[in-house]
Amino acid sequence: xxxxxxxxxxxxxxxxxxxxxxxxxxxxxxxxxxxxxxxxxxxxxxxxxxxxxxxxxxxxxxxxxxxxxxxxxxxxxxxxxxxxxxxxxxxxxxxxxxxxxxxx
Amino acid sequence: xxxxxxxxxxxxxxxxxxxxxxxxxxxxxxxxxxxxxxxxxxxxxxxxxxxxxxxxxxxxxxxxxxxxxxxxxxxxxxxxxxxxxxxxxxxxxxxxxxxxxxxx
Amino acid sequence: xxxxxxxxxxxxxxxxxxxxxxxxxxxxxxxxxxxxxxxxxxxxxxxxxxxxxxxxxxxxxxxxxxxxxxxxxxxxxxxxxxxxxxxxxxxxxxxxxxxxxxxx
Amino acid sequence: xxxxxxxxxxxxxxxxxxxxxxxxxxxxxxxxxxxxxxxxxxxxxxxxxxxxxxxxxxxxxxxxxxxxxxxxxxxxxxxxxxxxxxxxxxxxxxxxxxxxxxxx
Amino acid sequence: xxxxxxxxxxxxxxxxxxxxxxxxxxxxxxxxxxxxxxxxxxxxxxxxxxxxxxxxxxxxxxxxxxxxxxxxxxxxxxxxxxxxxxxxxxxxxxxxxxxxxxxx
Numbered sequence: 001x002x003x004x005x006x007x008x009x010x011x012x013x014x015x016x017x018x019x020x021x022x023x024x025x026x027x028x029x030x031x032x033x034x035x036x037x038x039x040x041x042x043x044x045x046x047x048x049x050x051x052x053x054x055x056x057x058x059x060x061x062x063x064x065x066x067x068x069x070x071x072x073x074x075x076x077x078x079x080x081x082x083x084x085x086x087x088x089x090x091x092x093x094x095x096x097x098x099x100x101x102x103x104x
Numbered sequence: 105x106x107x108x109x110x111x112x113x114x115x116x117x118x119x120x121x122x123x124x125x126x127x128x129x130x131x132x133x134x135x136x137x138x139x140x141x142x143x144x145x146x147x148x149x150x151x152x153x154x155x156x157x158x159x160x161x162x163x164x165x166x167x168x169x170x171x172x173x174x175x176x177x178x179x180x181x182x183x184x185x186x187x188x189x190x191x192x193x194x195x196x197x198x199x200x201x202x203x204x205x206x207x208x
Numbered sequence: 209x210x211x212x213x214x215x216x217x218x219x220x221x222x223x224x225x226x227x228x229x230x231x232x233x234x235x236x237x238x239x240x241x242x243x244x245x246x247x248x249x250x251x252x253x254x255x256x257x258x259x260x261x262x263x264x265x266x267x268x269x270x271x272x273x274x275x276x277x278x279x280x281x282x283x284x285x286x287x288x289x290x291x292x293x294x295x296x297x298x299x300x301x302x303x304x305x306x307x308x309x310x311x312x
Numbered sequence: 313x314x315x316x317x318x319x320x321x322x323x324x325x326x327x328x329x330x331x332x333x334x335x336x337x338x339x340x341x342x343x344x345x346x347x348x349x350x351x352x353x354x355x356x357x358x359x360x361x362x363x364x365x366x367x368x369x370x371x372x373x374x375x376x377x378x379x380x381x382x383x384x385x386x387x388x389x390x391x392x393x394x395x396x397x398x399x400x401x402x403x404x405x406x407x408x409x410x411x412x413x414x415x416x
Numbered sequence: 417x418x419x420x421x422x423x424x425x426x427x428x429x430x431x432x433x434x435x436x437x438x439x440x441x442x443x444x445x446x447x448x449x450x451x452x453x454x455x456x457x458x459x460x461x462x463x464x465x466x467x468x469x470x471x472x473x474x475x476x477x478x479x480x481x482x483x484x485x486x487x488x489x490x491x492x493x494x495x496x497x498x499x500x501x502x503x504x505x506x507x508x509x510x511x512x513x514x515x516x517x518x519x520x
Contacts, residue, residue, distance in 0.1 A: 313440070313457070313458040313459070313490070313491060313492055314457065314458065315426075315458065343456075344423075344424070344442055344444075344456050358432045358489070359430055359431060359432060360430075368426065368428055368431075368440070368458055370489045370490060370491040371491055372476050372477065372491055373476070373477045374476070374477065374479065374480065374488075374489050374490055374491040375489065375491075377434065377480070377487055377488055377489040377490075378432055378434070378489050389489050391431055391432045391435060391489045392428030392430065392431035392432070392435060392440075393428055393429075393430040393431070394426060394427070394428050395427045395428060395429050396426075396427045397424055397425065397426040397427065397442055398424045398425060398442075399423050399424040399442065400423055400424065400467075401467075404424070
């Protein structure tokens with residue numbers, strides 16, 4: 001899984017039938033040291049993630065291992081909203097602090 | 105999923121039987137900030153995407169999760185035509201505006 | 209799928225039993241603008257591709273979706289010989305012209 | 313599989329139901345010559361790996377081939393704690409020596 | 417599949433049960449022009465490859481398509497020992513010559 005930040009939504013009216021009802025979010029990759037990094041992905045949302053939230057996403061066939069994405073042509077899924085992570089004992093990100101400082 | 109722009113078609117007369125009838129399109133990757141980026145993919149078309157349209161495509165085994173690609177040796181599928189996306193509340197791409205300005 | 213050019217063959221006498229009978233070709237990636245690009249792959253051949261031909265190959269589990277590769281430890285398959293492709297209406301590659309000029 | 317070092321933990325309270333009970337660790341890639349390299353992954357832990365340990369992790373659908381991750385939207389799994397490896401006969405890493413010198 | 421050279425072994429005593437009995441080798445990527453290139457992988461060995469041998473390895477779910485790796489959390493498999501390959505008619509690598517000159 002990788003860490004990302006929800007930065008937007010993608011709207012596609014004309015799509016394969018099996019995609020109906022899925023929310024597609026634009027996720028920018030973030031480095032574990034809480035800096036943004038290159039790259040992005042459009043992922044289906046399995047947890048009701050909101051704009052600006054930091055999330056975990058999985059890719060490949062693993063993205064189809066949820067009720068909402070089973071057997072659908074989806075290769076990226078947001079499956080968790082991140083509260084916090086640390087590196088060598090130091091907290092690198094905290095959701096509620098981050099909301100205030102918006103530094104992620 | 106990733107964002108791409110349909111830039112061409114690929115014709116292959118001699119191919120595995122299971123590929124018969126699939127339309128293969130050349131898709132150039134585009135960055136969510138609506139600039140073209142490096143890289144391309146040849147993808148099967150599940151939505152009747154037209155030249156110049158901006159699309160969503162999925163890769164890997166997820167590309168086989170449509171009626172037309174099931175059990176076929178296909179690793180990339182166009183499964184949506186993008187109408188619009190935004191980044192942090194700002195519209196980055198709109199299909200109909202884009203057709204006029206052709207800036208994507 | 210990606211575009212590649214057949215540049216050689218790979219011989220492996222000592223191999224897993226399930227690989228017996230598969231032809232393994234060395235494929236150099238080519239850019240859709242018909243320049244060679246970095247990277248290569250060794251792919252199983254499902255279409256009888258010949259030296260110098262430009263092909264389409266698929267990777268991952270999709271490479272096992274042919275009669276000859278089903279259930280085999282193969283992660284890349286050549287499943288089409290390319291005749292032609294175009295970018296924005298301009299022909300970038302034509303098989304028969306290319307054979308003469310050998311510029312791909 | 314790739315080599316990595318456990319550098320932290322990731323906490324996500326709001327997540328898909330199927331992720332309940334999985335421990336998610338932050339793994340920094342390491343080069344076989346025992347230098348850290350770019351890149352990281354968040355992986356589920358199948359072996360009870362501890363902070364600072366050097367591990368092997370697998371990605372993709374292979375990450376679901378354990379009792380704890382079967383049918384879950386998980387694309388990276390820690391499936392071994394590394395004791396030692398060598399390159400051309402020279403020991404590059406030893407777990408117990410490394411704990412003392414902490415040079416990995 | 418990609419070409420690699422066996423440069424070492426990896427020992428992991430504490431691992432998931434399903435990995436018992438698998439030999440894990442350190443494989444350095446090699447370029448088809450017979451120069452070493454960046455990158456490595458730890459792969460399970462399905463053919464009894466020896467130190468210094470040049471091999472073919474497959475990744476992803478294809479790595480589980482052998483008797484020894486079926487349903488195991490393994491994402492890379494050595495499935496052939498390479499005897500020779502050529503590029504545009506010129507032999508780039510020959511196993512037995514290479515043993516003498518050790519230039520790969």
